[in-house]
Amino acid sequence: MLLAKTLKELGYEVREAANGREALEVIEAEKSTLTLVLADWNMPEIDGLDMLKRLRRNPALSSLKVVMVTTETEIDRIAEALEAGANEYVMKPFTPDILVEKLQIAGIHP
Amino acid sequence: MSSQVAIAEIHPENYRFLQEHIYSHAGIVLEEDKQYLFESRLAPIVRQLGLESINDLCALIQSSRLPEVGHQVVEAMTTNETYFFRDPSHYDAIRTVLLPRLMEERRDTKRLRFWSAASSTGQEAYSLAMLLIEAGLSDWNIQILGTDFSSQVVERARSGKYQQIEVNRGLPATLLIKHFRRSGADWHLCDPVRRMVSFETIDLRKSMRALGPFDLVFCRNVMIYFDAKTKMNILKELHGTMYRGGWLLLGGAETAGGVEGCFERQTVGNAAVYVAR
Ligand SMILES: C[S@@+](CC[C@H](N)C(=O)[O-])C[C@H]1O[C@@H](n2cnc3c(N)ncnc32)[C@H](O)[C@@H]1O
Numbered sequence: 001m002l003l004a005k006t007l008k009e010l011g012y013e014v015r016e017a018a019n020g021r022e023a024l025e026v027i028e029a030e031k032s033t034l035t036l037v038l039a040d041w042n043m044p045e046i047d048g049l050d051m052l053k054r055l056r057r058n059p060a061l062s063s064l065k066v067v068m069v070t071t072e073t074e075i076d077r078i079a080e081a082l083e084a085g086a087n088e089y090v091m092k093p094f095t096p097d098i099l100v101e102k103l104q105i106a107g108i109h110p
Numbered sequence: 111m112s113s114q115v116a117i118a119e120i121h122p123e124n125y126r127f128l129q130e131h132i133y134s135h136a137g138i139v140l141e142e143d144k145q146y147l148f149e150s151r152l153a154p155i156v157r158q159l160g161l162e163s164i165n166d167l168c169a170l171i172q173s174s175r176l177p178e179v180g181h182q183v184v185e186a187m188t189t190n191e192t193y194f195f196r197d198p199s200h201y202d203a204i205r206t207v208l209l210p211r212l213m214e215e216r217r218d219t220k221r222l223r224f225w226s227a228a229s230s231t232g233q234e235a236y237s238l239a240m241l242l243i244e245a246g247l248s249d250w251n252i253q254i255l256g257t258d259f260s261s262q263v264v265e266r267a268r269s270g271k272y273q274q275i276e277v278n279r280g281l282p283a284t285l286l287i288k289h290f291r292r293s294g295a296d297w298h299l300c301d302p303v304r305r306m307v308s309f310e311t312i313d314l315r316k317s318m319r320a321l322g323p324f325d326l327v328f329c330r331n332v333m334i335y336f337d338a339k340t341k342m343n344i345l346k347e348l349h350g351t352m353y354r355g356g357w358l359l360l361g362g363a364e365t366a367g368g369v370e371g372c373f374e375r376q377t378v379g380n381a382a383v384y385v386a387r
Pocket residue numbers: 136137138188189190191192193196227228229230231234257258259260263312313314315329330331332361
């Protein structure tokens with residue numbers, strides 16, 4: 001909710017998906033116009049890490065940025081996500097400012 | 111009745127007293143329209159001391175019965191906001207241009223000294239330390255000094271402990287997992303970073319020449335609170351602590367104009383930097 005609202009205020013068009021499987025379908029359908037995927041870790045069906053790994057196996061999506069936004073705050077988990085190809089990692093709770101700064105670190109300038 | 115007491119206006123003579131008290135103790139100028147700021151920052155002290163209003167607080171400070179309260183009020187009125195890698199264009203400039211030049215100049219001694227003036231809770235000094243480690247300067251003799259007027263923030267900076275919300279801000283996740291360890295709700299900076307940095311309580315309006323000489327000085331987001339004369343004196347003092355050719359980095363709303371012949375403004379990438387002449 002906060003995520004989508006913040007991104008819309010930054011001028012982005014936002015697509016939402018209820019779980020990892022639905023997200024992968026949306027990404028596949030809209031890959032030509034998609035800049036960024038924000039993924040929670042804990043999603044039903046396919047979790048965020050699993051989704052990230054699948055995205056990174058697809059060469060057609062190599063320039064797609066993926067930022068994890070999650071309540072998972074163990075160092076090992078953060079390391080796992082970065083190793084799997086996450087461009088940045090935002091720990092919940094966060095503020096809109098934090099999100100903007102993290103997107104900038106990931107090379108996205110709203 | 112009691113609610114009237116709680117929202118009692120600060121009497122004009124007390125407002126003037128607070129302005130003068132804070133100006134004389136920290137050099138910070140608070141204009142006429144800062145009623146709300148006094149109220150929100152001083153209410154906790156009023157409550158903690160079991161007083162009725164800010165007017166009572168002023169009377170207490172004037173009586174000199176509890177000298178530490180006067181200091182507490184000044185600390186409460188300073189703005190301590192800071193975060194890791196604030197103003198990323200400065201760090202880009204250091205990484206790509208300033209540091210390579212300094213390394214070339216100091217290649218014989220392999221010694222570099224940095225200063226984060228008005229370091230608040232330490233994020234600026236530690237960001238620089240992480241940048242230097244990432245740039246491969248671990249085997250150099252590096253000293254980063256952080257100083258602030260407020261002993262409270264200096265204590266926090268020394269502890270090297272940050273809350274989750276603080277490490278979430280501005281800090282790349284790769285640096286978080288490399289240089290921090292989690293301990294309960296806190297994140298602790300690791301020793302290699304902490305070893306490069308030390309902190310001291312120092313008022314920027316005092317003579318600072320004994321601290322130098324420095325190769326690079328951060329003095330960001332503090333001079334905006336000072337009047338023109340204080341600013342000018344501080345810029346002269348900063349100049350006196352720097353090697354000729356050393357770099358000064360100021361906050362986004364600050365400039366080093368007005369001090370004849372001391373600093374030359376240059377642009378590096380998206381950052382304005384000042385070279386000491
Ligand atoms: C907004 S913070 C800036 C922190 C950091 N430099 C940054 O840019 O993120 C301002 C700091 O200046 C300190 N300060 C205010 N007056 C001062 C003075 N006269 N001497 C030294 N420090 C002062 C405050 O205690 C506060 O921590």
